[in-house]
Amino acid sequence: MEFLRPATWEEALAAKADVPGAVPLQGGTDVMVEINFDVRRPAALLDLGAITSLSDWEVAADGRVRVGAAVPYARIITELGDRLPGLAQASRTVGSPQIRNRGSVGGNLGAASPAGDSHPPLLAGDAVIEAESAAGGVRMIPADTFYTGVKRNALRPDELIRAFWMSPATGPQYFSKVGTRNAMVIAVCSFAVALHPRERRAGTGLGSAAPTPRRARAAEDFLAAELDWDGAAPLTGPLLARFGELAAEAASPIDDVRGTAAYRRHAVAVMARRTLGWAWNDYRERVASCA
Ligand SMILES: Cc1cc2nc3c(=O)[nH]c(=O)nc-3n(C[C@H](O)[C@H](O)[C@H](O)COP(=O)(O)OP(=O)(O)OC[C@H]3O[C@@H](n4cnc5c(N)ncnc54)[C@H](O)[C@@H]3O)c2cc1C
Numbered sequence: 001m002e003f004l005r006p007a008t009w010e011e012a013l014a015a016k017a018d019v020p021g022a023v024p025l026q027g028g029t030d031v032m033v034e035i036n037f038d039v040r041r042p043a044a045l046l047d048l049g050a051i052t053s054l055s056d057w058e059v060a061a062d063g064r065v066r067v068g069a070a071v072p073y074a075r076i077i078t079e080l081g082d083r084l085p086g087l088a089q090a091s092r093t094v095g096s097p098q099i100r101n102r103g104s105v106g107g108n109l110g111a112a113s114p115a116g117d118s119h120p121p122l123l124a125g126d127a128v129i130e131a132e133s134a135a136g137g138v139r140m141i142p143a144d145t146f147y148t149g150v151k152r153n154a155l156r157p158d159e160l161i162r163a164f165w166m167s168p169a170t171g172p173q174y175f176s177k178v179g180t181r182n183a184m185v186i187a188v189c190s191f192a193v194a195l196h197p198r199e200r201r202a203g204t205g206l207g208s209a210a211p212t213p214r215r216a217r218a219a220e221d222f223l224a225a226e227l228d229w230d231g232a233a234p235l236t237g238p239l240l241a242r243f244g245e246l247a248a249e250a251a252s253p254i255d256d257v258r259g260t261a262a263y264r265r266h267a268v269a270v271m272a273r274r275t276l277g278w279a280w281n282d283y284r285e286r287v288a289s290c291a
Contacts, residue, residue, distance in 0.1 A: 002044035009051050012160060013134040020157035022046040026054075026070050027102035029095070030111045054106070054162070065168055066130070069106025069161045076105065084166055086121035086173030086192050093117055093177050096184050106161045109146065112153040112212075119147065119213030120192035120205030121175050128165045133158040140165075147212035171195030172282035174275040177207070178267045180258060188259040191247065191271035195279050200229050202279075204272070209251035209264050216250035219243055219272065227280075232287040235280050240273045247272035 004022055006012040016022060022044035025031050034040045048054060054070035057080065065083050067076070073091035077100070081088035087105070094100055094117050108116040109129060127143040133156060143164075146154050155161065173194040179185030190207035202223040204216040226239055253264035 001042065003047065004044055005047045005050055007050050009053060009132075009162070010134075012046065012048060012051060013132060013158075015046055016160055017134040017158045019044050019046070024048055024110060024160060026104050026107045026110070027072065029099050029103040030107055048160070059168075060165070063167065064165045066163050066165050067105065068163050069109075070104050071106075072102060072104050073100035083168040084121075084125065084173075085169050086125055086175050086194050087118060087166070089173070089175040090117045090121045090177070090190075090192065093175070093179075093183075093187075105164060109153065109161055109164070110155075112147055112151050114147075114150060114210060114212055115187045115190075115208040116213065117175075117177065117187060117190060117207065119143070120190050120207045121173065121194070122164065122166070123205030123213060123215050124192040124194035124203035125166050125169070125173065126203060129161060130163040130165060131155055131159045132162050133160070138162075144215060147214070150211045152212075169194065171197040172279040172286075174278045176271040176275050178259075178271065186258065189251075189253065189264045189267050189271070191268055191275055193272070193275040193279050195283055197229055197283065200224060200227075202227070202276070204247065204250075206247070206251055206268060208258075209253045209268050211252070214250065216247040216272070219246035219250060222246050223276075232280075232284045234284070235277060240277060243276055244269035244273040 004015045006015050023042040025045050025047045054068040057067040060066050073094050076091045077088050105118045108118040122143040129141045129146050131139045141154050175192045177190040178188045187208040189209045192205040194203040207213050248265045248269040251265050251268050253261040255261050
């Protein structure tokens, strides 16, 4: 197996152009497991570990946060929890401290597992993925169009993920995950909601409930029409129930070792109701404190 270790981003792009089959290696928490278990034996590994700029994050001129592909979950929790609370919550549920120290959102995006925990908050928060190739330059891919199939994404063979972009939260964000136990667990299913009060709308993301992570668009449209943004009136039971139903209708889950399709649909509805309830309560407190 060839082992490529570029020192710069430009060298990495050149190497990916030369050897499109080279498998990028960031934290290695997916790649090394697959190699150790003989799930794949790539002809070449492209180790991105020497490119320190991938581990930086910054607030860009337009106010959005640009987070390098290699920033590990542990730093998203400690350094970005105030700006990206939904993603930080999801990051807290990933693996163990060791996995959170090495694993990255860039790697989660590269793997594009329907069960990856970063995907629902990225979808709910309108994240955009910055991909780049030597020949094509930079391509900004909305999270919404990034996931193309089971463990497949919109990257071209010569492209690498450089960063992802998200606006800092302007409203409450929540993530919920059902697993077969409390920690070190792949999601049976998961759900994220992000309130965007300035735009009078809410974003959603479903995980492990369809071939790809996806938004519950009809549920989002329902909230945009029904939520009382100005009065911040309490949510009614029927509103919560309908939101849960619409979220569950967006799922197209399968039966597998972790859970049945019917259980997943049910759990998505429950998580949707709960996360919206938590987010709306926070929103009401903020509105009340400003009155
Ligand atoms: C014990 C254990 C527990 C885990 N628990 C969870 C969990 O709870 N939730 C969860 O979501 N995941 C979990 N994972 C999976 C894994 O930790 C995550 O998917 C993590 O985000 C991968 O990040 P990484 O940096 O280690 O990626 P890597 O393993 O280095 O790469 C993952 C994939 O992304 C590609 N890739 C990496 N960087 C780039 C780039 N810059 N451009 C293009 N492609 C790239 C790689 O080629 C590979 O296909 C767990 C793994 C283990 C071993």
